[in-house]
Amino acid sequence: MKTTRFIKNNIKLIKIQKLIIVSLLIGFLAAFLGIALKKLTEHYEQIFFTQASLNPIxxxxxxxxxxxxIYFIRQYVFNKKVNKGINEVFESTGSRTKNLPKSKIASHFINGLLTVIFGGSTGIEVxxxxxxxxxxxxxxQKHNFFKDHKTELISAGIAAGITALFSSPLAGLFFVYEVISKKVSRTFFLTNSIAVAVAFGLVYLVDEKPLFSVGITSWHYYAIPYIILLGIISGINAVYLTKCVLFFKNNLTQVKSHYYKIIIGSVILSCSLFFFPQLYGEGYHAIKEIFANPNQTRLTASLIVSLIGILILKPIVTSATLFSGGDGGVFAPSLFIGAFLGLFVALLLNVYFHADxxxxxxxxxxxxxxxSASIHAPFTAIFLICGLTNDYTLFFPIAIVSFVSKFIAxxxxxxSVYSYATANVK
Structure with missing residues (x-):
């Protein structure tokens, strides 16, 4: 009996050791990929955006x-296999036999990069x-034992990738819990904790700076009603984004020709960029510009027109980008919309209601x-935004506005775009 118990315990220990090793490897590779894609995108997006600014043609x-x-690469390099975004992840985690092919690493890396640097109004997150x-x-797939923990290992890769992009291990963990796995087991906690720890270690080693450098000093409790109002407006706006994406996806299926899709998407995108260049690519360059000194911004007629135009068009150009074959999702568009919407609401409240x-x-x-409202993941939003700004001063109001907006949406x-995809898979 003692020998049998010893063998069982030893096997259990060996399995745990193997899970730890594979989690370390997944965490490093996923984080390296995430950082590489982020750096390349930032570099070349800036180059091409500058050229487009100097030469509007x-x-x-x-x-x-x-x-x-992107279309020709898909046709002749990746054997006509269409990228279906996060749907592919849900299809894999929802099946014991269906796996993500290795080609998806290169396919999404290349297509995501090309989409954004050439102006596609989305982000590299998906x-x-x-x-x-x-x-x-x-x-x-490398070991029969690992197949019993398919969802956990897929989640570990995603968690590490999100950690690398946003310098927030908790955002990575909460994202895979709220969106991918929706349950926590001891194996999930072990594999994902190790992966995000490795990813965050790599972020620290390469000295990744916060995406947005902001000088938040304080906030006041009298602003809570206005914060709740912002949450309500954001929830409504997030539904508009979701509806736009789903409309292009579900109601324009009669457009079968890929060439027509490219033409339609390009026309919508180019015309929008001509009037509102802030919509180019991820849009983080535009967010950084308005972060420079928003407290001194004055609400003028031209600014109102610009903000309304941006808020109306961003969901449309994002949807058009995805419809016409671009790679991406709603992460970056949500952050972009939220920044401009927050500025707009604040200026309106200060000018017309003296909210201060x-x-x-x-x-x-x-x-x-x-x-939070776009992906129905408030905890992800809370820790991701704190990680993006490297500041927890607004933790409590961020929590309030995230839960309110998600509830309203x-x-x-x-x-959400993600839960709709899950429902379709099922």
Missing amino acids: FIFIFPVFGLTV STVVATATIGSVAQ IIPLNFMVLGMAASL ERIYPF
């Missing part, structure tokens, strides 16, 4: 060129999610609210 050339290149999920998927609130704070709160429309 490129605003009409870059989108159609980028989407066309490309990173699917590519890093594939790392976990490939790892679990801090526009900078409302930009940060708006990003959290829009992200769910009451209006029960699906």
